[in-house]
Amino acid sequence: MGVVVSDLEGTLTTGETWRIVGEYLKTHGRGGRYRLFFYLHLPGVLAARAGLINAQRYRERWFEDMTRLLAGLSRAQIEDLARAIADELWRARRADVIAELEEYRAAGARLLIASGTYSQAAEAFAGRIGAQAIATPIQFDDAGRATGRLDGVVSTGEVKAARVRAWLGDDVLLAAYGDTEGDIPMLRLAQQPVAVFPDATLRAEAVKRGWRIIEGLSGQPGE
DSSP states (O other): OOEEEEOOBTTTBSOOHHHHHHHHHHTTTOHHHHHHHHHHHHHHHHHHHTTSSOHHHHHHHHHHHHHGGGTTOBHHHHHHHHHHHHHHHHHTBBHHHHHHHHHHHHTTOEEEEEEEEEHHHHHHHHHTTTOEEEEEOEEEOTTSBEEEEESSOOSOHHHHHHHHHHHHTTOOEEEEEEOSGGGHHHHTTSSEEEEESOOHHHHHHHHHHTOEEEOTTTTOBOO
16 A cells, blocks of 8 residues: 654654653662753754744754763663663653654554654664554664664654655555654655644644644643
């Protein structure tokens, strides 16, 4: 039948990886490092919200810098963190939006989650709805410990769209769901682009192109 792809954070869930990572670090002996990271990056957050700098690029920088706090963690610890992220994202899921994806799957479509979050977390979440995932991998050294770097770049924007295109091969992209400016290149690939609680940039694009917009009561967190 084809493929349906969706972003994760803000689209299928109201949860946020950075908050969950922060709580994990606080309870695993790295709270001081996280608090320093947070306060050093707070001015950038305020500048992004005020429109003084590009919000999407700053989110990517935040994610890359936050990953440095994971340096030295073993693969098992990263998997533990990924499960914690997936659990919290699932608790804050947008049940109505997920229900649409499940309808597509029941009709024979394959589901793909394309996310900027860590690959292990995206894959764990995707497994709960019978989907596959492409996301952002963490780099490990030869001893199996996180280096504090990403294995590549954050899977957003044109990078995300290129990865989705490669994953599709000759399959048809029936629909794509996203919530931010960084999802626009991916949404443009689909027969039916859907903006879910969109940010200002995506909203303007959706209105201009006549894309469907989900907001209001639809997509409230699941029980």
